[in-house]
Amino acid sequence: MFLASCVSTLGASMTYIALYWYYFEQTTVTSLTLLTTATFLAGFVFNLFLTPIYDKYDPKLLMRTTMLIRCIILLFVGLAMYFFDISIYYMVVMMILLVALESIYDPSSIKIITRIVKEGDYVTANSWISILDRVGFLIGMLLGGIIIALIDIEMILFIEAMSFFVGFILLYFVQETYKVNEQETDESDNYFVFWKNGITYIFQTKWLLWLAVIAIAANLAIKPTVTLLIPYTSEVLYGQSVHYSILEVSSILGVMMMAYVIVKFKMQKLFHWFVIAPLLQSMCIICLSFNRTIGIAMVLLFLLGMFISLFNVPFTTILKKYVPNSYLGRVRGGMIALSTSLSSIGYAFSGVISDKVGIVQAILIYGMLGLIIILGMAILKPFKYTSIDK
Template identity: 20%
Template sequence: MLKILSNRTFLLFFIGNIISLIGFGFNLIAVSWLVLEETNSEFALGKIMAVATMPGLLLALIAGIIIDKVNRKWLLVNLDIFRLVVVSVFIYLLNTNGFNLSILYPVAMLMGLGNSLFWPTAQAFVQELVDDEDYFSANALLSASYQVGSLLGAGMGGFIVHFYGPISALYFNALAYFVSGVFIALAPFTSKHSDKDSEGILIALSKGFIFLKDKTGVLFLGLTTILSDIAIWGALSVLTITISKEIFLKGSWGYGLMDGMYGFGALLSTVAIAKTVAIIGRKKALLLCYSVAGICCFISPLTSTIYVAGVAYFFMGLHNNAARIIIRTLFMEIIPNRIMGRVQTIFGVYTRIMMLSSALMAGYITEQYDPFKGMGFASAHYALALIGIIIIIKIHKFKNEIFK
């Protein structure tokens, strides 16, 4: 890992990505708290989270082509600037007109647009920066940047919302996007892309479909294991703050504690997973990770205090992110860089459809029944990911394709 961090381009991107994700954490908790405080409706929050995924779903058809054809560094910088402008306009509207749910819908859509391009671009950018033998370490560091950003964004954001209000958190959100853009802009980089022809969208997309048609094991792996991410980005984006507010009565700081503990566990996984894989292998590690993450998700609202729930979130983050590192490494090893964006596009469409459905369903179940049933629904995501790994191990063709 130290070898990769000695690369000035990767280091500046790494720092910029952390700061960008800190901003995202501030934004998530500020918006979530605004919606729950003003509407007192988990279903309304679910709709906001679902709306945030819609532009990504629409953009996904061309996102991979964009990522594969442009300079990825400057795309990341421009996306930081775009989100800075959106948040700044939202702050202005809140200060002048007050909260209005109808204003939040287009803001959520525009932020979702920026996020849906930034994250896959970052992954493809990392793949372009490092050699094949460094994929695992690079994935661990990329994941570490996500978790440090999540840990600091959620933790500090929760306390700032609690003591100073959500608008103050949005100011920090805007500042984070500005600083992130500066760091990434300073990273020396020359694109190595050779695939800059003028092929049409359908032809470009077909390359991703053709690849997955030939690699059905990769397709099945993606469709099932992505559900563990859907649990976090979909169902738990609604449920975590609801648990803090309604079960433990701790409000926004409790949300910051739980989300921060998840991020802390996920951060430690970037160090622990390499040793774990070396001892038990990737297959057993994935089985362990999805099992523990699902159990921790299920029991978290049943615990005696929010601090114990935070411990459950810590272990959920530790194991879920460890599994994510393994899966992302497998994808980098199997999927050629020249079509990585187009394959990500296909998985991105699926991911956003599932995120939209998961957030809406979690909000509906929680509002109509209770948060305990909502968390049972979230836990089912991990169970399906676990079943997917079991099937891959049992089917000889899939096993040979994925675990070479």
């Protein structure tokens, strides 16, 4: 499981850097943010409407199938680019298809952990998965910034395709041992009813709604690091693709460092850290808006990565501990859909705002919005009287 995640992420992250920088060179800042918006809107749609699949089928089967299909898609597009002069917008379609498959893979990878790890080890498992996943991402980011200047984009697609194929093989050896937090249900096999039951569960569970609101605000705060980091690197810091890779790597190193700290100190009070982490993320984004040097940007993004890890590990652990396994896939997918729906709007406006007031001002606006919303939530203490907060 760890190796498959690491290897596939290696290929995916290398392509991520290469594709976005390539697209940025071919188009404009606004077009780049619209591309990001399109892929995240696709994530919202797929995570919202594919949720029954997560709880109806074996997670290992879903993970292997999506890896194999992604391998085939990347090979097909890579060959098309090699032999024909295809439009860049075919790459947009490819990215949306990859998002669809990732929207099935991610909840399945969350659910399978409950079958291969004891409940008392969820925090440790989540942290190590984060570390090993980021190792692949780290190497991929480093290679992506370098390789895009050395080889053609279609060759990078071939490399990613092979990484997914290796992941497909490795997942064959994953053994499912445990079945915990499982509740038998008499749910209908009707796809719509199964889907509706999952969405209803989220909206009838108050603490899950509070969780979603904080996740949305946290995602809003860090929007600029997704949509504006490339133009920020190029036009504010006067950097190149390799500098963009270095900044991404700094964030990844921060994620890995915090995940390791969490493993060492056996994180407790998950809900407290879940609220504190996005506050710290917002402050990093605000500081980033005032920075003009690559060195300080590296430090800020390293800290941001630490706080993102401090947010993500409690989030996934909370879901695994307190959501019944029969609903876990649908809840995970639904939470992602709720988060990405409003996030996508934020992505779209980031390009417009940066065109109107400037990249630096847009980063500051998002940081301040996230900080204000999360501070308001912290003052309300949404989990203070929640019975599951131990």
